[in-house]
Amino acid sequence: MQTSKKAVSRSGLAALVLVLAGVGAVMPVAMTFALPVTLVDDGGADDAGGQKDLSQITTDAAPLPDSLTVTWNWDDTSIFGSNTLDACSLFDTDNDGKANYALCVTAGGNPVTHQSTTLWSCDDSKSDRCSGNSPIGSFSSTCTAAVEAGSDPFASAPAHANANDCNIAPKCFDDDTVARCTVKLSDFGTTNR
Ligand SMILES: [Ca+2]
Numbered sequence: 687m688q689t690s691k692k693a694v695s696r697s698g699l700a701a702l703v704l705v706l707a708g709v710g711a712v713m714p715v716a717m718t719f720a721l722p723v724t725l726v727d728d729g730g731a732d733d734a735g736g737q738k739d740l741s742q743i744t745t746d747a748a749p750l751p752d753s754l755t756v757t758w759n760w761d762d763t764s765i766f767g768s769n770t771l772d773a774c775s776l777f778d779t780d781n782d783g784k785a786n787y788a789l790c791v792t793a794g795g796n797p798v799t800h801q802s803t804t805l806w807s808c809d810d811s812k813s814d815r816c817s818g819n820s821p822i823g824s825f826s827s828t829c830t831a832a833v834e835a836g837s838d839p840f841a842s843a844p845a846h847a848n849a850n851d852c853n854i855a856p857k858c859f860d861d862d863t864v865a866r867c868t869v870k871l872s873d874f875g876t877t878n879r
């Protein structure tokens with residue numbers, strides 16, 4: 687995914703920028719407040735190996751002022767052994783482009799199912815990771831993760847239809863594992879003002 691940062695032009699939300707860790711992409715929480723915003727990985731299909739391959743991210747500000755909806759896709763739909771899918775959305779709450787919090791999902795199995803959701807505080811020093819992370823024991827944000835039929839944005843891409851990057855082909859070509867998070871702004875000690 688590209689590394690770019692777009693301004694968010696609303697007080698309160700202006701200080702909240704979303705980063706999907708693992709792909710180095712800084713993304714706005716919302717560019718409009720009427721519709722969800724989906725960013726498909728501009729690296730194309732299968733640009734990262736195995737369990738690190740993310741396909742897209744969607745943010746939806748419709749639940750504001752109390753929460754945001756964030757979803758992201760892993761290309762893979764099955765993980766074996768002790769391996770897991772792991773990804774975090776990073777949140778910048780003081781508008782300096784660096785992460786203050788990370789909401790992370792771990793998933794695994796065949797088919798992939800949700801294993802855990804964790805919230806971390808970060809030391810506000812990095813734009814692409816949760817540096818100096820410390821776990822937050824109690825939080826209100828929630829996430830699910832499950833294989834969703836037809837959710838792969840690269841399903842029609844010819845280069846995607848090979849068996850090199852899917853444990854269970856052809857299922858993984860058309861389907862992704864989708865994490866769906868309801869992000870409670872109260873977890874960050876902020877609201878949409
Ligand atoms: Ca990808």
Ligand SMILES: [Ca+2]
Pocket residue numbers: 760761762763838857858859860861862863
């Ligand atoms: Ca897929």
Ligand SMILES: [Ca+2]
Pocket residue numbers: 777778779780781782783784785786810
């Ligand atoms: Ca920050």
